[in-house]
Amino acid sequence: MFAKVPVLDPSSPREAKDMVTQALELSERFGLPVMVRPTTRVCHARQNVSCGAPVRLDRPAQFHKDPRRWCATPVFVLELHRELNGKIDAVAGLPEFAPQLTAGDGSRPGVCIIASGVAWAHTGDWLEELGLLGRVDFYQVTMPYPLNRDFMKTVRSRYEKILVIEETYPVIELQLADARVQGRTSGLVDRAGELTPDVIRPVLEKFLALPVRVAPAPPGGGDRPTLCAGCAHRAAFYAIKTAFPAGIFPSDIGCYTLGVNLGAVDSCHCMGAGISQAAGFYRAYVAGGGEFPTIVATIGDSTFFHAGVPALVNAVFHQARFILVILDNATTAMTGHQPTPQVGVTASGEPGHPVFIPDLVRASGAGFIKEADPYDLPAFLDLLKSADAYCRSPEGGVAVVIAKHLCLLDKEARKSQAVYRMDVSEACTGCLHCLEDFECPALSLDESDGRVIIDAGRCVGCGVCVHVCPEGAITAASGVRP
Amino acid sequence: MKQQIIVSGLGGQGALTLTRLLAEAAAAMGLPVITSETHGMAQRGGTVISMIKVGPFRGPLIPAGEADRGLFLHPRNLAVHRFYLREGAGVFVNTATPGDYRSLDAQSLAAAQGLPPVAANLILLGYAAGRGGLFAGPDLLIEMIAARTPERFREASLKAFQLGIVTAV
Numbered sequence: 193m194f195a196k197v198p199v200l201d202p203s204s205p206r207e208a209k210d211m212v213t214q215a216l217e218l219s220e221r222f223g224l225p226v227m228v229r230p231t232t233r234v235c236h237a238r239q240n241v242s243c244g245a246p247v248r249l250d251r252p253a254q255f256h257k258d259p260r261r262w263c264a265t266p267v268f269v270l271e272l273h274r275e276l277n278g279k280i281d282a283v284a285g286l287p288e289f290a291p292q293l294t295a296g297d298g299s300r301p302g303v304c305i306i307a308s309g310v311a312w313a314h315t316g317d318w319l320e321e322l323g324l325l326g327r328v329d330f331y332q333v334t335m336p337y338p339l340n341r342d343f344m345k346t347v348r349s350r351y352e353k354i355l356v357i358e359e360t361y362p363v364i365e366l367q368l369a370d371a372r373v374q375g376r377t378s379g380l381v382d383r384a385g386e387l388t389p390d391v392i393r394p395v396l397e398k399f400l401a402l403p404v405r406v407a408p409a410p411p412g413g414g415d416r417p418t419l420c421a422g423c424a425h426r427a428a429f430y431a432i433k434t435a436f437p438a439g440i441f442p443s444d445i446g447c448y449t450l451g452v453n454l455g456a457v458d459s460c461h462c463m464g465a466g467i468s469q470a471a472g473f474y475r476a477y478v479a480g481g482g483e484f485p486t487i488v489a490t491i492g493d494s495t496f497f498h499a500g501v502p503a504l505v506n507a508v509f510h511q512a513r514f515i516l517v518i519l520d521n522a523t524t525a526m527t528g529h530q531p532t533p534q535v536g537v538t539a540s541g542e543p544g545h546p547v548f549i550p551d552l553v554r555a556s557g558a559g560f561i562k563e564a565d566p567y568d569l570p571a572f573l574d575l576l577k578s579a580d581a582y583c584r585s586p587e588g589g590v591a592v593v594i595a596k597h598l599c600l601l602d603k604e605a606r607k608s609q610a611v612y613r614m615d616v617s618e619a620c621t622g623c624l625h626c627l628e629d630f631e632c633p634a635l636s637l638d639e640s641d642g643r644v645i646i647d648a649g650r651c652v653g654c655g656v657c658v659h660v661c662p663e664g665a666i667t668a669a670s671g672v673r674p
Numbered sequence: 675m676k677q678q679i680i681v682s683g684l685g686g687q688g689a690l691t692l693t694r695l696l697a698e699a700a701a702a703m704g705l706p707v708i709t710s711e712t713h714g715m716a717q718r719g720g721t722v723i724s725m726i727k728v729g730p731f732r733g734p735l736i737p738a739g740e741a742d743r744g745l746f747l748h749p750r751n752l753a754v755h756r757f758y759l760r761e762g763a764g765v766f767v768n769t770a771t772p773g774d775y776r777s778l779d780a781q782s783l784a785a786a787q788g789l790p791p792v793a794a795n796l797i798l799l800g801y802a803a804g805r806g807g808l809f810a811g812p813d814l815l816i817e818m819i820a821a822r823t824p825e826r827f828r829e830a831s832l833k834a835f836q837l838g839i840v841t842a843v
Binding site: 204205313314318389411412413414416417447450 | 701712713720751
């Protein structure tokens with residue numbers, strides 16, 4: 193709203209598809225960026241849609257030089273802002289983006305419900321089930337910003353009791369600017385969190401004075417997700433916390449955020465933040481005059497490309513001392529296995545010019561750069577310790593360790609590595625170290641004899657857990673595939 | 675026609691596969707369908723749930739106490755997701771332990787037939803379809819499996835589904 197970008201709120205995947213066309217037309221007509229804003233449940237939903245023929249624009253790229261339009265410098269910015277205000281006023285007057293009314297039958301005069309996006313969908317489903325669809329005026333706001341001017345007049349003049357249900361911030365409420373509006377600002381709708389059907393139902397009951405439906409409460413619980421069996425991130429995390437039991441471990445966003453369950457991730461904020469936080473921790477401890485703890489930041493390879501490079505340059509330049517472990521599995525595992533720039537293949541499968549992480553790290557000025565496969569746990573542990581020694585040496589700074597091992601969700605990667613036949617011997621004391629500190633999903637406790645067992649269906653035979661068992665009870669026999 | 679189904683399991687058990695098959699079946703029947711899925715963590719062993727809403731629904735989520743059918747790929751999930759089911763809903767659980775639901779030890783059935791553990795999802799689906807509990811009949815689902823499964827898994831997938839049907843009748 194304060195960026196003055198028109199926004200369209202789809203209530204379903206089908207509507208999202210249709211709105212992209214409308215948004216593009218609006219954008220072209222007014223020379224404005226237009227945002228289509230599906231919230232979580234629209235993004236995570238699937239629906240049958242019909243597809244039209246693709247429209248080819250067939251116009252060559254041609255840039256017309258016009259500094260008055262394209263250079264937001266102090267000379268032009270005032271006029272540009274006035275122009276933008278004029279465009280937004282014009283968009284607010286377009287009848288085709290005015291809220292859609294499902295009219296009531298007059299039995300509840302002066303009452304209306306206004307909703308947008310998926311919250312409109314959930315509200316509509318409830319009204320239908322309650323037999324209230326067509327009994328009370330119910331508006332779908334398809335463009336929450338700028339809110340249609342005539343609609344705002346209608347709401348203010350026609351209704352006394354007004355309910356607004358919208359994700360995420362109360363943008364419609366703020367524009368209506370009417371004390372009679374109930375919603376997130378008045379507190380009738382929870383000010384935080386997703387508007388699921390189970391959140392919306394009690395709101396409707398209160399607003400329309402309906403009998404309260406007693407719904408079963410979610411009991412909670414469930415299994416937390418964990419890194420896959422054989423995931424090299426697990427080996428890297430295990431080495432990090434073993435090498436530095438008193439360390440601080442800022443991290444980032446990806447599969448490896450699951451390291452929080454392994455005690456090897458202490459923070460996760462926005463992409464790239466882990467490296468800046470590591471530099472900040474170092475500065476804060478030094479400023480305090482005490483010894484600085486070993487700080488190990490972890491970041492995935494794709495996240496490093498996306499947002500880690502500026503933070504690394506800044507950390508090196510300002511002489512921070514910490515270890516950065518770049519977890520390089522050659523893919524974007526959490527979001528659908530898009531290749532990284534290092535792979536040299538674009539997301540659409542075409543060849544790209546590869547960009548190498550070690551080159552980027554060297555260019556940042558970091559004085560310690562080593563690559564290693566965390567599967568070789570003892571060697572990786574030694575490497576981390578030498579990285580720490582570098583950080584603490586007189587000429588030390590940021591030490592970068594690139595932990596390289598392919599993501600095993602890639603079937604080809606799995607086929608390319610050695611597979612060991614894993615077993616647990618009588619020497620297992622049931623100390624649970626491997627379950628609690630390594631947490632491989634293929635390991636579990638056999639309650640009957642108090643020993644750890646290996647689920648052959650889930651074990652990928654990586655052999656890393658051999659190094660984890662303090663009793664040496666986990667054994668690896670080669671032979672399945674060398 | 676309206677039917678609201680939840681598919682509950684652990685990441686990697688094939689809850690999304692069942693969700694998509696059911697959605698394809700609804701689309702093939704000309705019914706409107708909308709589904710909601712757990713993403714991101716889906717392959718990493720955590721508790722996941724998908725919802726399939728067949729019929730003229732607007733939103734993708736099923737409210738607590740409204741689901742007509744529940745397919746539970748893991749018995750542990752019953753405690754977590756049963757609250758979504760309405761009174762009298764059809765509940766199908768992959769477990770050897772009988773209870774106030776229809777149980778089927780799909781894991782053991784798969785193992786006995788030389789099928790991989792992940793085939794338990796289609797065995798359970800076949801069982802639910804064989805019991806006549808789903809909006810789509812077994813024949814249509816077989817057609818969907820044949821059409822939508824990559825060739826190298828097709829035979830095993832169809833075998834698993836048939837195994838479920840046979841167990842149901």
